Amino acid sequence: MFTSERPYIFHVELTDKCNAGCPMCPRTDAMNFCKPDRTKVFNVELGLEDFRTHFTDEFCARTEEIVFGGAYGDPLAASQLLEIVEHLTERGVRLAVSTNGGLRPPKWWTRLGEAMKRTGSRLELHLDGLADTNHLYRVNTRWERIMENARAYIATGARAEWHFIIFKHNQHQIEEANRLSKEMGFAEFTLIDTIRFSGGPTYDYVMPTGERCALELPDVKAAQFRASDDGGVALLEKPAAATDGPRLGVNGIDCKSAAFNRPYISAHGQVSACCWVTGSDEEAAFFADHGLGPERYNIRNRPLEDILLDEPFASLYARAWAQDSLKNCRHKCGRMLRNKRNTLWSA
Ligand SMILES: C[S@@+](CC[C@H](N)C(=O)[O-])C[C@H]1O[C@@H](n2cnc3c(N)ncnc32)[C@H](O)[C@@H]1O
Ligand code: SF4
Numbered sequence: 001m002f003t004s005e006r007p008y009i010f011h012v013e014l015t016d017k018c019n020a021g022c023p024m025c026p027r028t029d030a031m032n033f034c035k036p037d038r039t040k041v042f043n044v045e046l047g048l049e050d051f052r053t054h055f056t057d058e059f060c061a062r063t064e065e066i067v068f069g070g071a072y073g074d075p076l077a078a079s080q081l082l083e084i085v086e087h088l089t090e091r092g093v094r095l096a097v098s099t100n101g102g103l104r105p106p107k108w109w110t111r112l113g114e115a116m117k118r119t120g121s122r123l124e125l126h127l128d129g130l131a132d133t134n135h136l137y138r139v140n141t142r143w144e145r146i147m148e149n150a151r152a153y154i155a156t157g158a159r160a161e162w163h164f165i166i167f168k169h170n171q172h173q174i175e176e177a178n179r180l181s182k183e184m185g186f187a188e189f190t191l192i193d194t195i196r197f198s199g200g201p202t203y204d205y206v207m208p209t210g211e212r213c214a215l216e217l218p219d220v221k222a223a224q225f226r227a228s229d230d231g232g233v234a235l236l237e238k239p240a241a242a243t244d245g246p247r248l249g250v251n252g253i254d255c256k257s258a259a260f261n262r263p264y265i266s267a268h269g270q271v272s273a274c275c276w277v278t279g280s281d282e283e284a285a286f287f288a289d290h291g292l293g294p295e296r297y298n299i300r301n302r303p304l305e306d307i308l309l310d311e312p313f314a315s316l317y318a319r320a321w322a323q324d325s326l327k328n329c330r331h332k333c334g335r336m337l338r339n340k341r342n343t344l345w346s347a
């Protein structure tokens with residue numbers, strides 16, 4: 001799955017801590033006031049020392065990009081994010097930081113922008129609406145604070161992208177959000193359809209105040225929109241048909257991690273094939289079936305590259321795809337059951 005002969009791209013979860021309580025996030029106990037689910041969240045994080053150990057000058061030269069996202073936390077909640085960003089960008093690594101933008105003061109964001117700028121790194125700011133709606137999904141965040149932070153960051157000249165998940169409660173604000181993103185100096189505007197309504201058209205949750213709420217499926221899809229000539233947003237009369245061709249790869253499973261040489265590292269230090277399989281029961285069973293103990297896959301125990309070039313990544317995954325024994329892989333990289341994105345424009 002992974003090779004030292006091509007540059008690596010890593011997807012790293014720096015921490016499982018977060019200031020927000022987005023109802024559909026796996027860290028959130030939606031019916032319990034959007035508090036963290038303590039069976040999944042352990043308040044762990046990777047620190048500067050982990051990066052000094054594994055991302056040496058030599059290894060950084062072979063690392064094309066690191067995406068700080070993850071499954072259970074926000075990278076800005078990691079106590080040493082800034083030091084880690086400085087360590088990596090000083091060594092030429094391009095970064096992407098995905099965040100709700102609510103943490104840290106503007107002065108800190110100015111320092112972040114200065115460091116990110118060095119390697120053309122990008123910030124993915126997840127703003128699902130405007131002042132009166134963003135907090136309906138990004139529970140516990142404050143709009144004014146996010147706006148101050150975004151302005152401080154953008155003023156440094158570093159790249160920021162606006163990512164907008166469409167719900168019924170924000171679908172009418174796409175045009176205005178797009179306009180604001182341009183006015184503020186964002187470099188991209190992307191709409192996202194969530195696939196997390198799998199249980200039905202509504203998704204119940206309880207706000208920290210005790211108010212019962214429900215997210216609703218929107219009436220529109222990301223693919224229906226395009227940037228219009230006057231700089232705004234227009235609806236397509238006939239959305240372009242999906243262009244998914246026949247699947248390549250093994251047995252119709254076109255592994256995204258293999259294609260991009262893109263391993264996943266969790267905030268516990270565990271290395272996994274990708275963010276979709278990490279920590280899943282299926283991954284645990286797969287490792288157990290092959291007598292592989294989880295401790296062998298932790299960067300606190302072994303050099304990162306030794307782990308990447310070892311089993312199960314070396315050959316066992318490909319064998320499992322051939323036998324179609326991994327449901328997650330069939331869903332995500334065989335049937336492409338993923339969130340759909342539409343970037344309306346990108347500078
Ligand atoms: C767990 S978050 C970690 C990064 C960061 N905390 C954030 O929210 O951007 C990982 C990704 O899931 C996305 N996400 C959260 N809720 C989602 C939803 N309902 N549908 C699709 N993506 C979602 C986030 O926007 C982010 O891109
Ligand atoms: S901001 Fe990201 S990590 Fe935090 S609750 Fe929302 S989706 Fe989850």
Ligand code: SF4
Nearest residue numbers: 255256273274329333
């Ligand atoms: S779901 Fe499976 S096939 Fe897809 S990227 Fe992850 S490991 Fe690869």
